[in-house]
Amino acid sequence: MPSLNGNQNGNKEDDFSGKKLKVLPTELLQRGGDAVKVDLQRNRLKQITGISQLTNLKELNLTRNEISDFPVEIRGLRQLEKLYMNQNNIKTIPENVFPSLEKLQFLKLSTNRLEKLPEDVNRCQDLTYLNLSNNCLKNLDPIVSLSHLKELYVERNQLTELPDLLFKNSSLTLFKANGNPLRKPPGEVCAGGLRDIQSYFSMLEANAKNFRTVKTMFLGTSMAGKSTLCRSLKEGCPVRVEEADRTVGIDISEVDWDGIRFFFWDFAGQEEYYITHHVFITAQAFVILAINLSSYNMDDQSFKDNVSFWIKNLQLKVPDSVVLLVGTHVDQCKDETEVNEKKKHINERVKAMLEMHTTNLELRRKNLEDDPSLNCEQINQIERLAEYKLKVLDFVPIDCTKNGDIDTLLTLIKKEVLNTEIFPNLEQTLPRCYYEVENDIQDLLEKDDIPEHGIVNQDVLLWKLKNRHATLDDEQLKLILQYLHRIGVIMWYKEIPELAGSVFVKPSFLISLFKTIVRHDLVQELNKISSAQLKSENALGIERKRWIKDYKEKASLSNVAIRILVRTELEKNYCITDEELIKEVVGTKKKEGSLLSLLKHFDVCLSTKHNSPLNPKANEFDPKKNWVASNPLVYEPDACLFPSYLSDNEQVEEKWESDNTEDLNIHVYFLPEIPYGFFHRLVIRTCSLYSPYWIGKDQCMLCSGNKRFLLKEGCDEDPFIEIGCKDLETSEDIQKAWRVIREIMRRLNTLTEQWQGLYQHVVSPCKAQGCEEFFEWNDWKEWLEDSGANKFNVGIEDKQTCRNGHQRRTELLFPKTPDA
Known part of the structure; x- marks a missing residue:
């Protein structure tokens, strides 16, 4: 029996989701004009015969069914405002359907097989949201006249050009088109979002x-x-x-x-x-x-x-x-x-x-x-x-x-x-001005209007370029600089606060600074540090020996050593003696330099303090508040830790101790495999949440309050990352732990999105000794995206039983639903 939620005036929600339906249920069709909102997602529907009987329907959800032919009968739903048809197998949509849906405001058709849109989709003039991502579309001409459209998603189609008329629509506020073989505008322009695209078309002349x-x-x-x-x-x-x-x-x-x-x-x-x-x-x-x-x-x-x-x-x-x-x-x-x-x-x-x-x-x-x-x-x-x-x-x-x-x-x-x-x-x-600005930057370098090392203040560079391009304003120039950054001509990391004001017009220079720290012969370079260089940082020879020992044994590199190495590179190979510039790049005891900011931004290393003790009174994580470390890292931390160079897990295993059946434990499987360096990037992103942590070769333990959390890279037949938590005494402890795990999984999922060829599958393994069965998480992404309560569709049973008959408390397998 479906759940009917709503008020006493008949404005009810009919929920038939996940019922394995192959036809529309009789009890739904009998509701006729009383049905206002119907949820039929996650079924096996191929057709929806009889749906037109629901004459007052305003919202219809047909997500995740088996529909291949767009149901023409939908045109009878003249009151429809929201329609979800995503994640089906629809290849074509016939004409004469959308003209009847004049009140339609929201349409989601993502993840189908659409090759083209019907010409009359533009009759839905009230549409404000349209999602066409993950299809096979080659052009968007039918939708250019949707004047009230605010959000448009066309990611991962086969689009080579975008119609300029689409971006003269003043209502459009959000547009995404990544994953297309775009030539006009190029994908690197689209990556900047709607404003960059609008600017591109405004500058695009007839003889581009x-x-x-x-x-x-x-x-x-x-x-x-x-x-x-x-x-x-x-x-x-x-x-x-x-x-x-x-x-x-x-x-x-x-x-x-x-x-x-x-x-x-x-x-x-x-x-x-x-x-x-x-x-x-x-x-x-x-x-x-x-x-x-x-x-x-x-x-x-x-x-x-x-x-x-x-x-x-x-x-x-x-x-x-x-x-x-x-x-x-x-x-x-x-x-x-x-x-x-x-x-x-x-x-x-x-x-x-x-x-x-x-x-x-x-x-x-x-x-x-x-x-x-x-x-x-x-x-x-x-x-x-x-x-x-x-x-x-x-x-x-x-x-x-x-x-x-x-x-x-x-x-x-x-x-x-x-x-x-x-x-x-x-x-x-491309507009000609993109090409001209790029040439101007090279010309400024050749004429020494920009220093040889290529680091220039953003405002100074804009001023120099405006002197050559009076028709371009600051915002247009910034958009061109971002495009040049994306294709690798320059580097400008405006998303990093510490670097937003600096433009690196010679990427080779910036990369050469990476070389001073991330290199195969680092120990030899540390040994080369002279007594004079040590004295410049008020350091001793015995400290240099400690730096080498810490790097070999703990993969941590002293910030003092980093400053010496980078300063030497700047002075020796680039003849840079400008003390302010050197400090900006290498940092000081009170402020982090731009190089470390970059390395941390790209998840190569993280700040650390040696011998950080376990703090049982550390603040617990609360997703509704800004987390503040009870013992925050104040600059200067002792060193930077490079997890990819760690050789064992001894310290983590000692702190974690043995597993037990009351631990929370989930496995995130990866197909076809876990990318090289993925786990260590995840560790760096996760450790930014908490100050007490221990890291090993393929394991990491961190703490929130008195709870210990484990991250571990493993492989049975398939590679996976394990997330665990222990020290749970009450149900309240367990639900708090799930909130932390959700934050960890969000970071994991965000990182996964950078690898287009990765697929994830999440399970909770049975903890019975010798049992290889597991409990599947079918809606884990919905749980990650939920910004409110810990909503997770697992039912309200106190216990779950695996295929081998072992039982386990539900709250130890999944976060409970709010009404559980």
């Missing part, structure tokens, strides 16, 4: 310039020959790179070939640098993966280290990218036969790897289809992942000592880049 730009990333293991490839391609002839001159961090360069502008990003291959790669690896990129054929062994480990590690990370981070496999060091192989055998081995393994990825997704989807009412959201996520197609081009062996091989590779790259099927959004339409 078309640009072809490719961000090219050179990846591969250490000594794979990335720098040799990069520099040889740039010069157009073989360039020998000595081992001592190999890349530290990332090198950036630019080259123009036949009107195509390439930005070359040469990534260092040592593992120590991998943790920073996520900062710079962006979508719509061309990846050249260098593989050292001379050292490549035709076995599983060699393929994993040299090839599959990189491809898997790209599948997770930028699953629509294009990868060119380039075999290097051909001249060091025995003969052509060896080269061909290794080429064949790599090609076959890559093909099998990509096919296995597709097969696993399909198998997971089929398994979930057994109960679509419970797993529709998971099915949709799997289908979204299946739509991503990482393109791996044919393997090319190269002898970098031969001019002919360099020419061959150069010709191949040009050919592939100009293939519109491979690079559909290579050509982008």
Whole structure:
């Protein structure tokens, strides 16, 4: 029997959600004109025959059903104001439906298979909210005249152009279009939101310039020959790179070939640098993966280290990218036969790897289809992942000592880049002023109007640019600077308060500062610190030994050491003696420098104090209040902790002690795998909530009040992150703990969204000894999004029983519903 909630005047809500319905229930149709709001989500409906009998219906929710043909009968619901049709399988919408829905204000059609919209959708002039995300739309022309539209979502479709008339709509306040192969405006413009798009169209003149730009990333293991490839391609002839001159961090360069502008990003291959790669690896990129054929062994480990590690990370981070496999060091192989055998081995393994990825997704989807009412959201996520197609081009062996091989590779790259099927959004339409501002910045650098290091005050840069562009105001110039930031020409982190006033017009300079701290030979650099440098920070030689010991054993680096290393880099390699600038970058004992602000913003490290004691009286987390640490970190903390360099979990395991059956415990599974460095980024984001914490290689314990929380990366057959809590004495303690877990899961979910190719599945494992069963969380995202009470749709039973018959209190498996 459905729940009927409402007042005594017949204004009732009919809730039939999650009933596994295949047809509309008779009791609903019998209500006729009395039905005002009907919830039919999470069922198995393919049709809704009889729905037109509900003549006074104002809200209809058909989310997560099995509807493939848009129900024409809906046109009989002339009083309808809200319609939810998201997460179905609708491919087309016929004409002559929307003209009858003149009162419709809210329409959600996201996550379907729509290829086009009916022309008469513009008859719904009262529409203020429209969600068309996750479809297959190629144009938005039918909706340009919806004059009252306030919110429009068209993410993850197949749009290449947006209609300019749409943005002359003064009512529009929110617009999102990421995940489309956009050329006009480019995706980097759309990333700035509605205001950037409106500004783009206002500046777009009739003779706008078309640009072809490719961000090219050179990846591969250490000594794979990335720098040799990069520099040889740039010069157009073989360039020998000595081992001592190999890349530290990332090198950036630019080259123009036949009107195509390439930005070359040469990534260092040592593992120590991998943790920073996520900062710079962006979508719509061309990846050249260098593989050292001379050292490549035709076995599983060699393929994993040299090839599959990189491809898997790209599948997770930028699953629509294009990868060119380039075999290097051909001249060091025995003969052509060896080269061909290794080429064949790599090609076959890559093909099998990509096919296995597709097969696993399909198998997971089929398994979930057994109960679509419970797993529709998971099915949709799997289908979204299946739509991503990482393109791996044919393997090319190269002898970098031969001019002919360099020419061959150069010709191949040009050919592939100009293939519109491979690079559909290579050509982008931009207002000429975008191009002119970029050129002006380079001109200012060349004329020394901007210091050689490229750090310039935002207001000063705007003033200099306005002198050259009288027609552009501050806001328009800022939008252009943000676009240049997104494509990697400059760096301007206006979202970081400490850096909002500084523009880095030479990204290479900023990245060189990363190199001083995140590097493979850091211990050697610490050993090089001279007595004079120590004295400049009032430090002693014995402290330097302690810094090295702490870094080796605890992965923490003294802030004093950081300041010395960065100051040395600025003075030695950039001849920077401006004391104010040095302090701005390296910081002081009282204030954090811009470099540390960046490293923390990108989840590379976090501030720490050594030997922080467990504080049982620490403030508990309350989601309704701003959390204040009982023992806050006041600058200066002792050091920065780099979790990715930790080697064991001894301290965490000692503090956590053993598990017990009264602990809260959930597992968040990841398909296909947990990305490299993901867990440590999660740790950094979570530890920002609490001052008492202990971190290990793949475990972390933190405290809220006297409750201990555990984060742990694990793997049975599938990789997962475990979240646990202990020291729970009452039901009130348990519900408070769930509030903290929700904040942790929110951070985890936000982080997951940065990896487009990831899928999550949440369960609570049975705690009975030896039992491998679990309890599924089917609506965990709704719980995360709920800003009010701890609403979670698990029923009100005191206990839940697993498939093996073990019982456990519901409140230890899920947060209870408010009326439980």
